[in-house]
Amino acid sequence: MTPDAGERLVDGYSLVVFDLDGVIYLIDRPIPGAVEAVGRLHAEGRAVAYATNNAARRSSEVADLLTGMGVPATPEEVLTSAAASAELLAERLPAGAAVLVVGAEALRAEVSAVGLRPVASADESPAAVVQGYGPQVGWADLAEASLAVRAGAVWVATNTDRTLPSGRGPLPGNGSLVAVLRTALDRGPDVVVGKPEPALFATAARRAGEGRALVVGDRLDTDIEGARRAGLDSLLVLTGISDASELLAAPPERRPTFVSADLAGLFDPAAVVRVPGTPEGGGWSATVTDGGGLALTGAGRLLDALATLCAVAWAADADPVVRPDSSEATEALVALGLSD
Structure with missing residues:
Protein backbone atom coordinates (compact mmCIF):
# COMPACT_ATOMS: atom_id res chain seq x y z
CA MET A 1 0.00 0.00 0.00
CA ASN A 54 29.44 11.62 11.55
CA ALA A 55 31.65 13.79 13.74
CA ALA A 56 34.66 13.66 11.42
CA ARG A 57 33.60 16.70 9.36
CA ARG A 58 32.38 20.19 10.24
CA SER A 59 29.08 21.49 8.87
CA SER A 60 30.93 23.67 6.35
CA GLU A 61 33.03 20.70 5.21
CA VAL A 62 29.94 18.53 4.78
CA ALA A 63 28.27 21.30 2.76
CA ASP A 64 31.36 21.58 0.57
CA LEU A 65 31.45 17.80 0.11
CA LEU A 66 27.81 17.71 -0.91
CA THR A 67 28.23 20.64 -3.28
CA GLY A 68 31.23 18.93 -4.86
CA MET A 69 29.03 15.88 -5.51
CA GLY A 70 26.46 18.00 -7.29
CA VAL A 71 24.18 18.54 -4.28
CA PRO A 72 24.25 22.28 -3.51
CA ALA A 73 24.18 22.70 0.28
CA THR A 74 24.89 25.40 2.83
CA PRO A 75 26.43 24.92 6.31
CA GLU A 76 23.12 26.08 7.80
CA GLU A 77 21.38 23.06 6.26
CA VAL A 78 23.80 20.62 7.89
CA LEU A 79 23.41 19.41 11.48
CA THR A 80 26.33 17.32 12.78
CA SER A 81 26.79 15.49 16.05
CA ALA A 82 30.18 17.20 16.43
CA ALA A 83 28.68 20.70 16.41
CA ALA A 84 25.79 19.65 18.64
CA SER A 85 28.20 18.08 21.15
CA ALA A 86 30.35 21.21 21.26
CA GLU A 87 27.28 23.39 21.81
CA LEU A 88 26.13 21.16 24.66
CA LEU A 89 29.53 21.41 26.35
CA ALA A 90 29.57 25.19 25.91
CA GLU A 91 26.28 25.36 27.78
CA ARG A 92 27.64 23.30 30.68
CA LEU A 93 31.21 24.53 31.04
CA PRO A 94 32.79 27.95 31.63
CA ALA A 95 34.49 29.66 28.69
CA GLY A 96 38.02 28.42 28.11
CA ALA A 97 37.49 25.13 29.97
CA ALA A 98 39.72 22.27 28.88
CA VAL A 99 38.03 19.47 26.92
CA LEU A 100 39.86 16.28 26.00
CA VAL A 101 38.93 15.51 22.40
CA VAL A 102 39.00 11.94 21.11
CA GLY A 103 38.21 12.07 17.42
CA ALA A 104 38.95 13.88 14.19
CA GLU A 105 40.26 17.41 13.72
CA ALA A 106 36.71 18.52 12.89
CA LEU A 107 35.62 17.77 16.45
CA ARG A 108 38.53 19.77 17.85
CA ALA A 109 37.58 22.67 15.59
CA GLU A 110 33.97 22.61 16.79
CA VAL A 111 35.11 22.62 20.43
CA SER A 112 37.37 25.60 19.74
CA ALA A 113 34.60 27.41 17.88
CA VAL A 114 32.39 27.53 20.99
CA GLY A 115 35.13 29.00 23.17
CA LEU A 116 36.44 25.85 24.85
CA ARG A 117 40.05 24.62 24.86
CA PRO A 118 40.76 21.26 23.18
CA VAL A 119 43.46 19.16 24.89
CA ALA A 120 44.89 15.70 24.24
CA SER A 121 46.10 14.64 27.69
CA ALA A 122 44.42 13.80 30.97
CA ASP A 123 47.33 15.58 32.67
CA GLU A 124 45.73 18.90 31.66
CA SER A 125 42.77 18.21 33.99
CA PRO A 126 40.02 18.42 31.38
CA ALA A 127 36.52 19.16 32.63
CA ALA A 128 35.05 16.92 29.95
CA VAL A 129 35.88 14.25 27.40
CA VAL A 130 34.13 14.39 24.03
CA GLN A 131 34.44 11.27 21.90
CA GLY A 132 33.66 11.08 18.21
CA TYR A 133 34.69 8.95 15.25
CA GLY A 134 38.14 9.54 13.79
CA PRO A 135 40.03 7.11 11.54
CA GLN A 136 43.27 7.78 13.45
CA VAL A 137 41.86 7.21 16.95
CA GLY A 138 44.00 4.62 18.73
CA TRP A 139 44.80 3.05 22.07
CA ALA A 140 46.72 6.06 23.37
CA ASP A 141 43.73 8.35 22.78
CA LEU A 142 41.37 5.97 24.54
CA ALA A 143 43.81 5.59 27.43
CA GLU A 144 43.88 9.37 28.02
CA ALA A 145 40.10 9.49 27.87
CA SER A 146 39.82 6.66 30.38
CA LEU A 147 42.14 8.43 32.82
CA ALA A 148 40.26 11.72 32.46
CA VAL A 149 36.84 10.17 33.05
CA ARG A 150 38.13 8.29 36.10
CA ALA A 151 39.40 11.63 37.42
CA GLY A 152 35.90 13.11 37.17
CA ALA A 153 35.60 14.51 33.64
CA VAL A 154 32.13 14.46 32.06
CA TRP A 155 32.06 11.92 29.21
CA VAL A 156 30.14 13.00 26.10
CA ALA A 157 29.81 10.73 23.06
CA THR A 158 28.88 12.34 19.75
CA ASN A 159 27.10 9.11 18.81
CA THR A 160 27.13 5.39 19.45
CA ASP A 161 26.83 4.00 15.90
CA ARG A 162 28.36 0.53 16.07
CA THR A 163 29.24 0.63 12.38
CA LEU A 164 29.51 3.05 9.48
CA PRO A 165 28.76 2.17 5.86
CA SER A 166 31.37 1.83 3.14
CA GLY A 167 31.58 0.49 -0.37
CA ARG A 168 33.21 -2.66 1.07
CA GLY A 169 30.58 -3.18 3.76
CA PRO A 170 30.02 -1.97 7.34
CA LEU A 171 33.12 -0.76 9.21
CA PRO A 172 33.62 -0.09 12.95
CA GLY A 173 31.99 3.19 13.96
CA ASN A 174 32.25 5.45 16.98
CA GLY A 175 30.01 3.16 19.00
CA SER A 176 32.60 0.41 18.71
CA LEU A 177 35.23 2.77 20.14
CA VAL A 178 32.83 3.92 22.86
CA ALA A 179 32.36 0.24 23.72
CA VAL A 180 36.10 -0.03 24.44
CA LEU A 181 35.88 2.72 27.04
CA ARG A 182 32.60 1.33 28.35
CA THR A 183 34.39 -1.96 29.02
CA ALA A 184 37.39 -0.26 30.62
CA LEU A 185 35.30 2.07 32.80
CA ASP A 186 32.45 -0.35 33.50
CA ARG A 187 29.89 2.34 32.59
CA GLY A 188 28.60 4.26 29.62
CA PRO A 189 28.89 7.92 28.57
CA ASP A 190 27.20 10.60 30.65
CA VAL A 191 25.58 12.00 27.52
CA VAL A 192 25.07 10.69 23.98
CA VAL A 193 24.25 13.54 21.59
CA GLY A 194 23.67 11.98 18.18
CA LYS A 195 20.92 9.76 16.84
CA VAL A 273 5.19 1.46 0.70
CA ARG A 274 3.73 2.20 4.11
CA VAL A 275 4.61 -0.38 6.75
CA PRO A 276 3.21 -2.51 8.11
CA GLY A 277 0.80 -3.56 5.40
CA THR A 278 -1.82 -6.25 5.99
CA PRO A 279 -1.42 -10.04 6.19
CA GLU A 280 -3.05 -10.18 2.77
CA GLY A 281 -2.42 -7.27 0.47
CA GLY A 282 -1.12 -6.31 -2.94
CA GLY A 283 -1.51 -9.87 -4.19
CA TRP A 284 0.53 -11.39 -1.33
CA SER A 285 -0.33 -13.45 1.71
CA ALA A 286 1.90 -14.12 4.71
CA THR A 287 1.41 -16.51 7.63
CA VAL A 288 3.35 -17.77 10.64
CA THR A 289 4.71 -21.29 10.20
CA ASP A 290 4.63 -24.06 12.80
CA GLY A 291 8.31 -23.41 13.41
CA GLY A 292 7.72 -19.77 14.28
CA GLY A 293 8.99 -18.38 10.99
CA LEU A 294 7.08 -16.86 8.08
CA ALA A 295 5.62 -18.17 4.85
CA LEU A 296 4.93 -16.00 1.81
CA THR A 297 2.74 -16.80 -1.17
CA GLY A 298 1.11 -14.92 -4.02
CA ALA A 299 2.41 -12.47 -6.58
CA GLY A 300 2.64 -8.73 -6.86
CA ARG A 301 4.83 -5.73 -6.23
CA LEU A 302 8.08 -6.40 -4.35
CA LEU A 303 7.52 -3.71 -1.73
CA ASP A 304 3.99 -4.97 -1.07
CA ALA A 305 5.50 -8.36 -0.25
CA LEU A 306 7.77 -6.69 2.29
CA ALA A 307 4.89 -4.73 3.83
CA THR A 308 2.82 -7.91 4.11
CA LEU A 309 5.68 -9.74 5.81
CA CYS A 310 6.14 -6.82 8.23
CA ALA A 311 2.46 -7.01 9.18
CA VAL A 312 2.70 -10.66 10.20
CA ALA A 313 6.22 -10.57 11.67
CA TRP A 314 5.52 -7.54 13.84
CA ALA A 315 2.13 -8.79 15.05
CA ALA A 316 3.41 -12.26 15.93
CA ASP A 317 6.99 -11.37 16.91
CA ALA A 318 7.96 -14.03 14.41
CA ASP A 319 11.43 -15.17 13.42
CA PRO A 320 12.43 -13.27 10.23
CA VAL A 321 13.10 -16.53 8.37
CA VAL A 322 10.75 -16.67 5.41
CA ARG A 323 9.68 -19.72 3.39
CA PRO A 324 8.36 -19.14 -0.14
CA ASP A 325 5.15 -20.94 -1.08
CA SER A 326 5.01 -19.84 -4.72
CA SER A 327 7.53 -19.32 -7.51
CA GLU A 328 6.82 -15.58 -7.43
CA ALA A 329 7.47 -15.58 -3.68
CA THR A 330 10.80 -17.28 -4.28
CA GLU A 331 11.82 -14.55 -6.71
CA ALA A 332 10.64 -11.82 -4.31
CA LEU A 333 12.59 -13.22 -1.38
CA VAL A 334 15.76 -13.43 -3.47
CA ALA A 335 15.30 -9.80 -4.54
CA LEU A 336 14.72 -8.73 -0.93
CA GLY A 337 17.73 -10.65 0.35
CA LEU A 338 15.50 -12.90 2.45
CA SER A 339 16.24 -16.24 0.78
CA ASP A 340 18.32 -18.93 2.48
Missing part, protein backbone atom coordinates in the same frame (compact mmCIF):
# COMPACT_ATOMS: atom_id res chain seq x y z
CA THR A 2 1.44 3.35 -1.02
CA PRO A 3 1.15 6.48 1.24
CA ASP A 4 -2.07 7.43 -0.58
CA ALA A 5 -2.80 5.88 -3.95
CA GLY A 6 -1.48 8.12 -6.70
CA GLU A 7 0.01 10.75 -4.36
CA ARG A 8 3.72 11.45 -4.03
CA LEU A 9 5.18 10.89 -0.58
CA VAL A 10 7.08 14.18 -0.63
CA ASP A 11 3.91 16.22 -1.16
CA GLY A 12 2.82 15.51 2.40
CA TYR A 13 5.81 17.27 3.97
CA SER A 14 7.31 20.77 4.01
CA LEU A 15 10.81 19.62 5.00
CA VAL A 16 12.85 16.51 4.15
CA VAL A 17 15.65 15.69 6.61
CA PHE A 18 18.30 13.38 5.19
CA ASP A 19 20.84 11.23 6.90
CA LEU A 20 24.04 11.28 4.84
CA ASP A 21 26.13 8.10 5.02
CA GLY A 22 24.11 5.36 3.38
CA VAL A 23 21.43 7.73 2.04
CA ILE A 24 23.14 10.50 0.05
CA TYR A 25 26.63 9.00 -0.20
CA LEU A 26 28.88 6.14 0.86
CA ILE A 27 32.05 7.68 2.37
CA ASP A 28 32.77 10.08 -0.52
CA ARG A 29 30.75 8.74 -3.46
CA PRO A 30 27.13 9.70 -4.12
CA ILE A 31 24.60 6.87 -4.05
CA PRO A 32 22.99 6.37 -7.48
CA GLY A 33 19.94 8.60 -7.82
CA ALA A 34 20.68 10.72 -4.75
CA VAL A 35 22.00 13.76 -6.61
CA GLU A 36 19.01 13.74 -8.91
CA ALA A 37 16.55 13.33 -6.03
CA VAL A 38 17.90 16.26 -4.03
CA GLY A 39 18.16 18.34 -7.19
CA ARG A 40 14.50 17.67 -7.85
CA LEU A 41 13.58 18.82 -4.34
CA HIS A 42 15.52 22.04 -4.85
CA ALA A 43 13.91 22.58 -8.24
CA GLU A 44 10.49 22.30 -6.61
CA GLY A 45 11.49 24.81 -3.94
CA ARG A 46 11.28 22.29 -1.11
CA ALA A 47 13.25 22.73 2.11
CA VAL A 48 15.91 20.15 2.93
CA ALA A 49 18.24 19.53 5.83
CA TYR A 50 20.96 17.02 6.61
CA ALA A 51 21.43 15.40 10.02
CA THR A 52 24.48 13.21 10.48
CA ASN A 53 26.11 11.38 13.36
CA PRO A 196 18.92 7.93 18.12
CA GLU A 197 18.70 10.77 20.63
CA PRO A 198 16.11 13.16 19.17
CA ALA A 199 18.08 16.42 19.38
CA LEU A 200 19.34 16.58 15.78
CA PHE A 201 15.95 15.79 14.27
CA ALA A 202 14.08 18.04 16.69
CA THR A 203 16.34 20.93 15.74
CA ALA A 204 15.76 20.25 12.05
CA ALA A 205 12.00 19.87 12.52
CA ARG A 206 11.75 23.33 14.06
CA ARG A 207 12.79 24.67 10.67
CA ALA A 208 9.62 23.24 9.19
CA GLY A 209 7.57 25.71 11.21
CA GLU A 210 3.92 24.71 11.08
CA GLY A 211 4.62 22.09 8.39
CA ARG A 212 5.55 18.44 8.72
CA ALA A 213 9.06 17.00 8.47
CA LEU A 214 10.01 13.62 7.00
CA VAL A 215 13.22 11.89 8.08
CA VAL A 216 14.99 9.76 5.47
CA GLY A 217 17.54 7.27 6.77
CA ASP A 218 19.20 3.91 6.19
CA ARG A 219 19.57 2.74 9.80
CA LEU A 220 16.80 1.50 12.04
CA ASP A 221 18.86 1.89 15.23
CA THR A 222 19.74 5.56 14.68
CA ASP A 223 17.76 7.31 11.94
CA ILE A 224 14.42 5.59 12.39
CA GLU A 225 14.51 5.32 16.17
CA GLY A 226 15.66 8.95 16.36
CA ALA A 227 12.78 10.06 14.15
CA ARG A 228 10.27 8.18 16.30
CA ARG A 229 11.69 9.73 19.47
CA ALA A 230 11.32 13.16 17.86
CA GLY A 231 7.73 12.37 16.86
CA LEU A 232 8.44 12.48 13.12
CA ASP A 233 7.49 10.26 10.19
CA SER A 234 10.34 8.35 8.60
CA LEU A 235 11.33 6.69 5.33
CA LEU A 236 13.79 3.78 5.43
CA VAL A 237 15.82 3.45 2.24
CA LEU A 238 17.59 0.15 1.61
CA THR A 239 20.81 1.69 0.29
CA GLY A 240 22.89 1.53 3.47
CA ILE A 241 23.09 -0.50 6.67
CA SER A 242 19.62 -1.87 7.54
CA ASP A 243 18.13 -4.52 5.26
CA ALA A 244 14.83 -6.34 4.90
CA SER A 245 15.75 -9.02 7.45
CA GLU A 246 16.55 -6.40 10.08
CA LEU A 247 13.30 -4.60 9.26
CA LEU A 248 11.23 -7.74 9.89
CA ALA A 249 12.91 -8.18 13.29
CA ALA A 250 12.63 -4.50 14.28
CA PRO A 251 11.16 -3.71 17.70
CA PRO A 252 8.37 -1.11 17.82
CA GLU A 253 10.69 1.83 18.52
CA ARG A 254 12.65 1.13 15.32
CA ARG A 255 9.83 0.69 12.83
CA PRO A 256 9.65 3.26 10.02
CA THR A 257 6.52 4.81 8.55
CA PHE A 258 7.53 4.04 4.95
CA VAL A 259 10.08 1.90 3.09
CA SER A 260 11.59 2.27 -0.39
CA ALA A 261 14.54 0.80 -2.21
CA ASP A 262 16.08 4.25 -2.69
CA LEU A 263 15.18 7.95 -2.88
CA ALA A 264 12.90 7.39 -5.87
CA GLY A 265 10.29 6.59 -3.23
CA LEU A 266 9.98 10.30 -2.46
CA PHE A 267 8.46 10.98 -5.87
CA ASP A 268 7.12 7.71 -7.32
CA PRO A 269 4.07 6.25 -5.51
CA ALA A 270 4.94 2.86 -6.98
CA ALA A 271 8.42 2.96 -5.41
CA VAL A 272 7.40 3.32 -1.76
